[in-house]
Amino acid sequence: GNSVTQMEGPVTLSEEAFLTINCTYTATGYPSLFWYVQYPGEGLQLLLKATKADDKGSNKGFEATYRKETTSFHLEKGSVQVSDSAVYFCALSLGTGNQFYFGTGTSLTVIP
Amino acid sequence: DTGVSQNPRHKITKRGQNVTFRCDPISEHNRLYWYRQTLGQGPEFLTYFQNEAQLEKSRLLSDRFSAERPKGSFSTLEIQRTEQGDSAMYLCASSLANSYNEQFFGPGTRLTVL
Numbered sequence: 001g002n003s004v005t006q007m008e009g010p011v012t013l014s015e016e017a018f019l020t021i022n023c024t025y026t027a028t029g030y031p032s033l034f035w036y037v038q039y040p041g042e043g044l045q046l047l048l049k050a051t052k053a054d055d056k057g058s059n060k061g062f063e064a065t066y067r068k069e070t071t072s073f074h075l076e077k078g079s080v081q082v083s084d085s086a087v088y089f090c091a092l093s094l095g096t097g098n099q100f101y102f103g104t105g106t107s108l109t110v111i112p
Numbered sequence: 113d114t115g116v117s118q119n120p121r122h123k124i125t126k127r128g129q130n131v132t133f134r135c136d137p138i139s140e141h142n143r144l145y146w147y148r149q150t151l152g153q154g155p156e157f158l159t160y161f162q163n164e165a166q167l168e169k170s171r172l173l174s175d176r177f178s179a180e181r182p183k184g185s186f187s188t189l190e191i192q193r194t195e196q197g198d199s200a201m202y203l204c205a206s207s208l209a210n211s212y213n214e215q216f217f218g219p220g221t222r223l224t225v226l
Contacts, residue, residue: 044203093215103154
């Protein structure tokens with residue numbers, strides 16, 4: 001079947017620290033991969049995406065590379081800010097309707 | 113505001129009652145999705161529409177759940193005879209029908225069944 005496994009949280013980092021949130025997937029075909037972010041009290045927002053192997057998605061200083069050989073799509077940021085505190089969801093899109101399969105989410109708290 | 117909207121934002125009901133939620137997608141989007149999110153989990157797919165046609169339903173969608181999109185615009189999700197296990201956030205998303213297009217999510221309707 002199709003599924004996404006995310007690094008367990010919560011994660012607490014100091015401002016300007018390096019962030020990695022691991023994400024691996026299992027898919028029956030060739031999925032598109034996404035990272036969504038959910039800030040406190042808000043809805044899910046797309047952070048970045050990659051649609052084929054070796055693509056790199058990037059936005060707001062975050063990056064993730066679609067690695068087919070390791071079935072991974074790890075999220076990284078070189079220097080986190082307090083405003084990055086949120087829950088991050090890795091997801092894949094597959095199937096005739098392109099419905100999403102989400103990971104369980106990783107809560108990130110950045111302290112000054 | 114041209115994003116996805118959902119109403120109501122919160123719903124508290126007693127076990128056994130019926131509830132209905134509404135989703136208004138982005139106007140030019142022909143696909144509409146419903147997801148359910150419980151505390152500490154990621155959203156789980158329930159069903160989706162392309163225009164007015166309901167094309168897929170998850171096994172999570174029991175016979176107490178029904179969704180409609182009568183004119184290919186807004187959609188409703190009804191839960192009959194609610195149970196405490198139905199308590200969750202119900203999310204709606206919309207997109208264009210393309211393999212690579214992102215889904216835009218609404219703020220969700222939080223259902224609490226007492």
